[in-house]
Amino acid sequence: MAGRSQRKTADPVTSPPLADFKVGVDNVIFSVDTAQNRLLVLLVMRQEDPFLGHWSFPGTLVQQGESLEDAAYRILSEKIRVRNLYLEQLYTFGGPDRDPREAADSYGVRYLSVSYFALVRFAEAELIADGVSGIAWYPVDQVPQLAFDHNRILEYGHRRLRNKLEYSPVAFEVLPELFTLSDLYQLYTTVLGDGFSDYSNFRSRLLKLGFLEDTGIKVSRGAGRPASLYRFDAEAFAPFKDKPLVFI
Amino acid sequence: MAGRSQRKTADPVTSPPLADFKVGVDNVIFSVDTAQNRLLVLLVMRQEDPFLGHWSFPGTLVQQGESLEDAAYRILSEKIRVRNLYLEQLYTFGGPDRDPREAADSYGVRYLSVSYFALVRFAEAELIADGVSGIAWYPVDQVPQLAFDHNRILEYGHRRLRNKLEYSPVAFEVLPELFTLSDLYQLYTTVLGDGFSDYSNFRSRLLKLGFLEDTGIKVSRGAGRPASLYRFDAEAFAPFKDKPLVFI
DNA sequence: GTATTTTTGGTTTTTTTGACTATAATTAGG
DNA sequence: CCTAATTATAGTCAAAAAAACCAAAAATAC
Numbered sequence: 081m082a083g084r085s086q087r088k089t090a091d092p093v094t095s096p097p098l099a100d101f102k103v104g105v106d107n108v109i110f111s112v113d114t115a116q117n118r119l120l121v122l123l124v125m126r127q128e129d130p131f132l133g134h135w136s137f138p139g140t141l142v143q144q145g146e147s148l149e150d151a152a153y154r155i156l157s158e159k160i161r162v163r164n165l166y167l168e169q170l171y172t173f174g175g176p177d178r179d180p181r182e183a184a185d186s187y188g189v190r191y192l193s194v195s196y197f198a199l200v201r202f203a204e205a206e207l208i209a210d211g212v213s214g215i216a217w218y219p220v221d222q223v224p225q226l227a228f229d230h231n232r233i234l235e236y237g238h239r240r241l242r243n244k245l246e247y248s249p250v251a252f253e254v255l256p257e258l259f260t261l262s263d264l265y266q267l268y269t270t271v272l273g274d275g276f277s278d279y280s281n282f283r284s285r286l287l288k289l290g291f292l293e294d295t296g297i298k299v300s301r302g303a304g305r306p307a308s309l310y311r312f313d314a315e316a317f318a319p320f321k322d323k324p325l326v327f328i
Numbered sequence: 329m330a331g332r333s334q335r336k337t338a339d340p341v342t343s344p345p346l347a348d349f350k351v352g353v354d355n356v357i358f359s360v361d362t363a364q365n366r367l368l369v370l371l372v373m374r375q376e377d378p379f380l381g382h383w384s385f386p387g388t389l390v391q392q393g394e395s396l397e398d399a400a401y402r403i404l405s406e407k408i409r410v411r412n413l414y415l416e417q418l419y420t421f422g423g424p425d426r427d428p429r430e431a432a433d434s435y436g437v438r439y440l441s442v443s444y445f446a447l448v449r450f451a452e453a454e455l456i457a458d459g460v461s462g463i464a465w466y467p468v469d470q471v472p473q474l475a476f477d478h479n480r481i482l483e484y485g486h487r488r489l490r491n492k493l494e495y496s497p498v499a500f501e502v503l504p505e506l507f508t509l510s511d512l513y514q515l516y517t518t519v520l521g522d523g524f525s526d527y528s529n530f531r532s533r534l535l536k537l538g539f540l541e542d543t544g545i546k547v548s549r550g551a552g553r554p555a556s557l558y559r560f561d562a563e564a565f566a567p568f569k570d571k572p573l574v575f576i
Numbered sequence: 577g578t579a580t581t582t583t584t585g586g587t588t589t590t591t592t593t594g595a596c597t598a599t600a601a602t603t604a605g606g
Numbered sequence: 607c608c609t610a611a612t613t614a615t616a617g618t619c620a621a622a623a624a625a626a627c628c629a630a631a632a633a634t635a636c
Contacts, residue, residue, distance in 0.1 A: 096391050096392070097391065097392050098350055098389045098390065098391055098392070099350075099351065099390050099391060099392045099393075099394065100348060100349070100350070101348070101349040101350065101351050101390075101440070102346055102347075102348070102349065103347065103349050103351075103422065103438075103440060141346045142346065142347050142349075142422070142438075143344045143345065143346055143347060144344070144345050144346070144347045144424075144436060144438075145347070145424050146347065146424070147422065147423040147424060148420065148422040148423065148440075149423075169419060169420060171417060172396065172417065172420040172442050174351065174390070174395065174396040174442065175395040175396065175397075176392075176393050176394070176395060188392060190351075190390075190392075192349070192351060192396075192440075194420050194422065247495075260583090261583085261584095262582080262583080277624075277625070277626095278625080278626080278627095279583090280583095280584085280585085280586090280626090280627085280628095281624070281625065281626085283583090283584075283585090284584095284585080284586085285623090285624085298632095298633095300582095300632090300633060300634080301582090302581080302582085302633095302634070302635095303580065303581040303582065303633070303634040303635065304580085304581045304582025304583065304632080304633060304634070305581080305582050305583040305584075305631060305632040305633050305634095306582090306583075306632070306633060307582080307583060307584090308583085308584090324572065326623090508614090509614085509615095510613080510614080525593075525594070526594080526595080526596095527614090528595090528596085528614095528615085528616085528617090529593075529594065529595085531614090531615075531616090532615095532616080532617085533592090533593085546601095546602095548601090548602065548603080548613095549613090550602095550603070550604095550612080550613085551602070551603040551604065551611070551612040551613065552601080552602060552603070552611090552612045552613025552614065553600060553601040553602050553603095553612080553613050553614040553615075554601070554602060554613090554614080555613080555614060555615090556614085556615090574592090577636105578635100578636090579634105579635080579636085580633105580634080580635070580636095581632100581633080581634075581635090582631100582632090582633080582634095583630105583631080583632080583633090584629100584630085584631070584632095585628105585629090585630080585631095586627105586628080586629080586630095587626105587627080587628075587629100588625105588626085588627075588628095589624100589625085589626075589627090590623100590624080590625070590626085591622100591623080591624070591625085592621105592622080592623070592624080593620105593621080593622070593623080594619105594620090594621080594622090595618105595619090595620085595621095596617100596618080596619085596620100597616100597617085597618075597619100598615100598616085598617080598618100599614100599615080599616080599617100600613100600614080600615070600616095601612100601613085601614080601615095602611105602612080602613080602614090603610105603611085603612075603613095604609100604610085604611075604612090605608105605609090605610085605611095606607100606608090606609090606610100
């Protein structure tokens with residue numbers, strides 16, 4: 081109640097009082113486990129109030145001189161070691177009353193969250209469990225009640241994943257370097273539902289485009305004929321950039 | 329240089345100093361003038377420092393107790409009277425050094441901008457010119473040097489417009505209530521370029537889908553056979569929601 | 577050793593696209 | 607008033623793509 085926020089009623093001519101913000105960055109990090117065929121998100125257990133002991137997305141407050149993206153990379157690299165990373169801004173949540181600290185803080189400081197959307201390869205991602213802090217991959221359909229408005233952020237992230245999967249080759253950012261065509265097909269079906277072409281047509285259209293390189297390596301997973309491992313060829317994909325993905 | 333920002337080197341154990349933010353909202357408002365066949369964006373002349381006298385997007389700083397979207401609607405309704413409005417969040421720009429006030433302010437306050445993307449109907453949009461303030465529609469390809477990083481924001485907005493035109497029926501948010509098929513086709517060509525089907529095929533595929541209602545009203549614009557005015561039928565469009573737009 | 581499962585490589589039918597032609601209804605200009 | 611130019615509209619037809627379907631190969635399961 082003290083300090084600058086009291087200027088609100090001081091003078092009716094001057095503009096109404098501005099809000100003061102702290103800005104946080106939260107990362108929605110997706111991956112897929114091709115062995116179990118599950119879509120995963122990374123959650124961490126909060127170590128501090130508010131929401132101590134609740135699961136949440138890895139986040140941090142932005143420091144002086146630090147850009148939003150820098151903050152996103154910083155918190156990400158504290159939680160996970162990866163070789164490859166896809167990262168883009170997701171959405172900004174900034175309504176009043178989205179953070180309990182606002183009520184507690186006598187200055188009336190607001191807390192705004194700029195969320196980021198990230199994709200990593202499951203096998204290449206090494207989680208950093210520092211002591212007591214919990215960190216774990218959760219199947220997206222089994223995510224518990226999260227801290228803050230993070231369940232809503234997850235909805236945004238999930239929708240973005242669906243859209244990006246349809247319109248750009250991000251599938252190859254979450255799949256392992258080498259993958260079978262079944263892996264790819266199952267990723268699409270689990271995320272997008274099975275409203276598109278059957279496996280056979282999916283295969284033939286995809287291979288005709290010519291940006292998947294057959295390594296010749298065969299892998300056998302349970303029953304059935306062994307599958308070839310494929311590799312995504314980014315150069316060969318270039319002509320299809322900015323065009324709709326025709327194989328789904 | 330004074331005050332809290334000096335805590336950075338005070339104690340290596342406590343966390344580094346957080347940035348304090350003011351949060352602004354900037355609206356990128358598009359429209360089309362079907363008579364002139366031009367894509368327009370709304371600019372206002374800045375009345376204050378910094379960048380006094382420069383063109384910029386209508387923006388404001390977020391007030392206490394106000395949500396981001398509320399702020400976007402507030403500044404929009406101060407500049408323009410509209411019956412219909414499409415509005416969604418665009419992107420958040422928050423790097424250090426994006427606002428000259430940061431350097432001037434001894435507290436080291438950061439200025440973050442949450443941009444919003446809006447579409448209005450040209451004929452229904454009444455600009456509010458209050459006294460000396462400049463306000464005008466600019467063709468997007470003739471936008472001058474803008475204040476802050478607003479030229480970059482325009483790029484984001486323009487890209488978003490292209491994407492949304494391809495994947496959702498936002499065309500009918502910028503076109504007049506009643507429009508000819510040429511109006512629609514020309515909107516697509518001016519925004520997307522003419523890399524898609526010719527006018528004849530565009531017409532037949534579009535009409536076959538059945539969500540454009542022919543009012544029977546004929547309008548004559550210069551030479552040539554008069555065209556029918558059509559109306560977008562949102563209910564009839566419902567089945568195509570979330571599906572790719574096949575007529576472009 | 578036989579059945580089952582999964583990958584792989586096709587064929588055929590249907591639908592959609594793209595290129596093109598023709599006609600109708602207006603204005604422009606002499 | 608007559609003719610040419612212009613724009614809207616309607617439709618055909620071949621090529622391409624999509625969807626549905628079929629069958630063999632190569633492994634595991636039992």
